[in-house]
Amino acid sequence: MSKKSFRQAINEAMRLEMRRDPRVIIMGEDVAGGQGGSSGVVDAWGGVLGVTKGLYTEFGPERVLDTPITEASYIGAAAGAAATGLRPVAELMFVDFVGCCLDQIMNQAAKFRYMFGGKARTPLVIRAMFGAGFNAAAQHSQALYPLFTHIPGLKVVIPSSPYEAKGLLIEAIRDDDPVIFLEHKVMYDDEEEVPDEAYTIPFGEANLTREGDDVTIVAFGRMVKLANEAADKLERQGISCTVIDPRTTSPLDRDTILDCVADTGRLVIVDESSPRCNMAADISALVAEEAFDALKAPIRRVIPPHTPVPFASVLESLYLPDAAKIEAAVKAVMNHKVTEAA
Amino acid sequence: MQIARETLLRSYRAMRTIRDFEERLHVEFATGEIPGFVHLYCGEEASGVGVCANLTDNDTISSTHRGHGHCIAKGVEVSGMMAEIYGKSTGVCRGKGGSMHIADLSRGMLGANGIVGGGPPLMCGAALSHKTLKDGGVAVAFYGDGASNEGSTLESLNLATVWKLPVVFVVEDNGYGEATGSSFAVAGTQKARAEGFGMPYMECDGSDFFAVYQTAGEAIAHARAGNGPVMLHVHLARWYGHFEGDAMTYRAAGEVAEAKRDHDCLELFRKKVTEAGLLEHSDLDAIDEAVRDEIESSVIAAKAAPLPGPADLLADVYVRY
Numbered sequence: 001m002s003k004k005s006f007r008q009a010i011n012e013a014m015r016l017e018m019r020r021d022p023r024v025i026i027m028g029e030d031v032a033g034g035q036g037g038s039s040g041v042v043d044a045w046g047g048v049l050g051v052t053k054g055l056y057t058e059f060g061p062e063r064v065l066d067t068p069i070t071e072a073s074y075i076g077a078a079a080g081a082a083a084t085g086l087r088p089v090a091e092l093m094f095v096d097f098v099g100c101c102l103d104q105i106m107n108q109a110a111k112f113r114y115m116f117g118g119k120a121r122t123p124l125v126i127r128a129m130f131g132a133g134f135n136a137a138a139q140h141s142q143a144l145y146p147l148f149t150h151i152p153g154l155k156v157v158i159p160s161s162p163y164e165a166k167g168l169l170i171e172a173i174r175d176d177d178p179v180i181f182l183e184h185k186v187m188y189d190d191e192e193e194v195p196d197e198a199y200t201i202p203f204g205e206a207n208l209t210r211e212g213d214d215v216t217i218v219a220f221g222r223m224v225k226l227a228n229e230a231a232d233k234l235e236r237q238g239i240s241c242t243v244i245d246p247r248t249t250s251p252l253d254r255d256t257i258l259d260c261v262a263d264t265g266r267l268v269i270v271d272e273s274s275p276r277c278n279m280a281a282d283i284s285a286l287v288a289e290e291a292f293d294a295l296k297a298p299i300r301r302v303i304p305p306h307t308p309v310p311f312a313s314v315l316e317s318l319y320l321p322d323a324a325k326i327e328a329a330v331k332a333v334m335n336h337k338v339t340e341a342a
Numbered sequence: 343m344q345i346a347r348e349t350l351l352r353s354y355r356a357m358r359t360i361r362d363f364e365e366r367l368h369v370e371f372a373t374g375e376i377p378g379f380v381h382l383y384c385g386e387e388a389s390g391v392g393v394c395a396n397l398t399d400n401d402t403i404s405s406t407h408r409g410h411g412h413c414i415a416k417g418v419e420v421s422g423m424m425a426e427i428y429g430k431s432t433g434v435c436r437g438k439g440g441s442m443h444i445a446d447l448s449r450g451m452l453g454a455n456g457i458v459g460g461g462p463p464l465m466c467g468a469a470l471s472h473k474t475l476k477d478g479g480v481a482v483a484f485y486g487d488g489a490s491n492e493g494s495t496l497e498s499l500n501l502a503t504v505w506k507l508p509v510v511f512v513v514e515d516n517g518y519g520e521a522t523g524s525s526f527a528v529a530g531t532q533k534a535r536a537e538g539f540g541m542p543y544m545e546c547d548g549s550d551f552f553a554v555y556q557t558a559g560e561a562i563a564h565a566r567a568g569n570g571p572v573m574l575h576v577h578l579a580r581w582y583g584h585f586e587g588d589a590m591t592y593r594a595a596g597e598v599a600e601a602k603r604d605h606d607c608l609e610l611f612r613k614k615v616t617e618a619g620l621l622e623h624s625d626l627d628a629i630d631e632a633v634r635d636e637i638e639s640s641v642i643a644a645k646a647a648p649l650p651g652p653a654d655l656l657a658d659v660y661v662r663y
Binding site for chain 1: 404433434435447448456462468500660
């Protein structure tokens with residue numbers, strides 16, 4: 001056990017799995033970095049954020065493959081390799097680039113098993129960073145997990161801390177279905193105690209980061225930390241919250257969400273993705289259908305507006321959910337007065 | 343060229359099976375009993391069979407929406423294919439794929455594909471598996487002149503060269519992408535494209551089994567030896583429409599009739615092997631008869647087979663969920 005960053009935890013998950021299973025390979029743009037450059041230095045970058053740094057040096061060019069900047073061909077190659085015996089972990093860099101290779105994910109990898117009558121296995125992991133907060137603007141800041149969650153055949157993972165990232169990524173690499181693993185780009189330097197050895201965290205089992213009596217907050221990825229910040233502050237004001245980190249949007253741990261709503265009777269959902277057809281909408285529908293009678297107040301969603309992610313800091317802050325907005329939403333559901341029908 | 347008698351008989355049988363399978367689908371589709379879309383491979387049989395005669399189950403191929411021929415050439419079982427096209431639970435994909443998604447991974451057949459240009463990136467991946475696992479296999483991406491313009495295909499030519507993958511890109515050029523002529527839609531030439539990516543280019547007459555078999559054999563040997571990818575450009579004619587029901591109003595009068603008269607790969611094969619004394623007419627006639635029976639019984643079985651049930655709707659989305 002030692003303090004590790006989100007970046008180190010992810011790197012360690014890949015390193016341990018590559019040592020354990022020779023079929024695990026890494027591919028992506030600059031995952032080593034420096035191939036063909038004038039200095040002759042390879043493993044210069046380890047990906048644009050250094051997440052794969054050192055893997056080329058340990059495992060060599062047959063297992064850590066730099067690619068040209070051609071997402072359709074290498075994501076498709078990862079799918080084809082997965083269906084024929086390898087266990088590729090492909091890095092898409094920014095999840096926004098999925099526009100260049102969506103066919104290979106949506107129409108190929110996700111559908112092989114079903115279309116082929118259950119005869120295919122596609123143990124593929126696609127890692128990508130997502131999210132706003134770095135002034136990266138509209139084409140490098142999206143939180144596109146609802147897009148993938150919408151597609152049957154894919155599993156979608158959103159780790160909320162370094163500990164979660166390591167266990168969930170090892171689970172993803174050992175999983176026999178295609179997994180989209182989304183890393184919030186603002187979190188790479190977050191640190192916490194992480195075991196040195198390999199461990200797994202199962203998909204579809206939510207984590208309750210705190211338990212309370214008054215309000216259930218469901219949050220994803222970086223929003224889990226913000227939800228807990230808000231809950232700390234609310235605690236001091238006498239409002240106790242449960243915070244649920246579903247960990248995976250597909251599969252989704254519906255039972256834990258419904259159980260917690262049954263206990264608290266109030267629900268706030270914090271979702272960084274664009275508001276139409278996002279996880280907040282999906283969970284709202286679930287609770288409205290399955291737990292209507294438990295609700296003491298309308299469901300509140302802390303979500304961005306239906307706009308592209310803006311560039312300027314002042315606009316990006318307005319756009320994103322934050323602890324203050326979560327706190328306000330919790331207070332709003334607490335203050336809701338039930339009016340009896342006449 | 344030396345070709346074993348067994349290879350000749352097997353190849354003729356595969357070509358005849360494709361022809362009869364497709365001709366029968368043409369008839370059956372018109373009755374309205376076959377659901378969905380069907381795209382026929384008639385006239386192109388020597389291409390799929392000539393290429394796949396150089397492959398084993400250890401090699402991998404990807405196909406297209408016009409995939410029945412490649413499936414049969416790669417050894418996918420005919421009655422399972424027929425049942426699949428009828429949407430029956432005995433189908434090779436249990437009735438959940440249909441004509442455009444027939445696959446059999448145990449035969450190295452990674453699927454017909456409903457997306458134009460879907461296959462070439464997948465074959466880069468299959469080739470990467472063969473190379474990394476050192477199993478001696480090669481990957482073959484079949485695609486049409488239409489798909490040759492897709493970005494995914496052009497990216498794959500680049501990636502395969504950069505990674506020096508054992509993959510053969512087989513451009514089946516029937517002159518039409520759907521209803522649009524390749525003389526309109528394809529800029530430059532396939533040859534210049536291959537050369538632009540630094541890979542060898544080969545071409546052959548797709549109505550001549552022997553030309554395809556020999557040229558593909560050289561291309562596959564090149565890739566299998568670890569020398570990187572090759573492009574094989576096969577010139578063909580499509581005997582039916584883009585899909586069944588297409589009246590082909592965009593084709594000149596006599597174009598298809600001429601192809602059938604002068605470029606029928608089965609007739610050309612028969613002429614060549616009998617004149618050279620490699621096979622007797624009676625050998626081929628026996629195959630024709632056996633195939634006729636096989637197709638007939640596959641249609642009868644498909645029509646009688648059970649439909650999928652409600653449990654099939656939810657099955658096999660994931661290995662575990």
